[in-house]
Amino acid sequence: MHYNVRHTTTYSYTDPVSICQNDVHLTPRQTPFQTTAGFLLEVSPEPMLQRSWIDTFGNEVRYFSLEEPHQELRVTARSRITVIKRELPLPFDTCPWETVRDQLAASETLEMRMISQFRFESPYVQYLNAARDYALPSFTPGRPLLDAALDLTSRIYHEFEYAPAATSISTPTKEVLEKRRGVCQDFAHLQITALRSLGLAARYVSGYLVTAPPPGKPRLVGADASHAWLAVFCPGHGWIDLDPTNNVIPQERHITIGWGRDYGDVCPIQGVLTGGGSHVLTVSVDVAPVPIDAT
Numbered sequence: 001m002h003y004n005v006r007h008t009t010t011y012s013y014t015d016p017v018s019i020c021q022n023d024v025h026l027t028p029r030q031t032p033f034q035t036t037a038g039f040l041l042e043v044s045p046e047p048m049l050q051r052s053w054i055d056t057f058g059n060e061v062r063y064f065s066l067e068e069p070h071q072e073l074r075v076t077a078r079s080r081i082t083v084i085k086r087e088l089p090l091p092f093d094t095c096p097w098e099t100v101r102d103q104l105a106a107s108e109t110l111e112m113r114m115i116s117q118f119r120f121e122s123p124y125v126q127y128l129n130a131a132r133d134y135a136l137p138s139f140t141p142g143r144p145l146l147d148a149a150l151d152l153t154s155r156i157y158h159e160f161e162y163a164p165a166a167t168s169i170s171t172p173t174k175e176v177l178e179k180r181r182g183v184c185q186d187f188a189h190l191q192i193t194a195l196r197s198l199g200l201a202a203r204y205v206s207g208y209l210v211t212a213p214p215p216g217k218p219r220l221v222g223a224d225a226s227h228a229w230l231a232v233f234c235p236g237h238g239w240i241d242l243d244p245t246n247n248v249i250p251q252e253r254h255i256t257i258g259w260g261r262d263y264g265d266v267c268p269i270q271g272v273l274t275g276g277g278s279h280v281l282t283v284s285v286d287v288a289p290v291p292i293d294a295t
Contacts, residue, residue: 001083001252002290005208007226008076008283009269015277016069022271025206026077027060029256037080044074057265059258075269080290083252089237091147100145100235101199115233118201122261125193125204130177132197139198149232149242150249152194156187157247169263184228185263187244192230192262201233205241206266208255210287224287226268231259255287 007026028036043050047064055061066073107113121127138151159180166181173193176186188204195202209227229243229250241250250256258266 001210003081003083003210003255004286004288004290005079005081005255006076006284006286006288007208007268008074008285010075010282011073012280012282013071013073013276014279015275016071017066017073017276018069018274019065019067020073020271020273021065022063022075022269023267024062024064024075024077024269025059025258025266026075026268027062027257028079028081028207029059029258031256033084033086034256035082037082039077039079042074042076042078044072045070055260055265057258057260059260059266069275081255083255085252088240088249089146089234091150092144094144094146094234094237096142097139097145097148097198097200098142100233103235104201104233105199115201118203118233118261119196119199121196123264124189124262125173125196127197128174128177128193129197130174131190131194134177135194135198145200145232145234146237146240149195149240152191153242153244154247156191156244160187160190160244162245184245188228188230189262191242191244195230195232203231203239203259204262204266205229205231205250205256205259206263206268207257208285208287209243209246210253210255210289224285226283226285227254228263229254 027039030036041062043064045066045068048067049065052060052062104116104119107116135152138155139148161181163181164183167176167183167186169185173189176182176190192202192204206228208224211224229241231239231241234240243250260266
């Protein structure tokens, strides 16, 4: 599948902002299953300084600094992306989850030590006995890892309500688990918390989900949104993505922007500013399939 993606973020301030500095995670990842033909970041007003680097997780970070008074900031990321379907292991052909847990705990190779960093707590993911207990009915003794992880994914999908107004990014996972409501970030953090509390390696993935309009209705420009899911490490097969919001293994309709320990490592735009008063934030994401004859 080929896509043109436009992601526009607009901040409107009640008072002038004199200085702002921002880090941007909006450059799509290059992976064996995803390639980027082009990427452009447009910032208005024009930044005084821009630069980029690769962070510790391999994500590209764009930085810009504005040092002129402004009451509106608009950041637009444009990209052309190709995503291919990947072959996945049969869930029952993966290792018992306890074997994977023990291999990660031993971390006998440099590769395993790098992977093991995703077993530990991070700012948005803290070990939680309640999350471990919630996961245990899926992770029965000797059960293959992917089979157990998919069962947990399905349970979160069926037992939690998608409710955009119920949480914010600061809502703790404990509260999400208790109230059984949240959004994609919450469900990703919940499953990561459960997996790490069992000693397994799980990472947070940010990106886009290509949505389809209702039958007979035209596709709405800007109707797509940022999305979040997770990946669990499975020896012999690498990282396998899981989307508990939709109860699927992400394939060619999921576009990957970046990954890290949790949301904080791949927040689309984060920064500091001087002035501004209060502000209104609007976000528009448009993911448009590209006809085959246009590629």
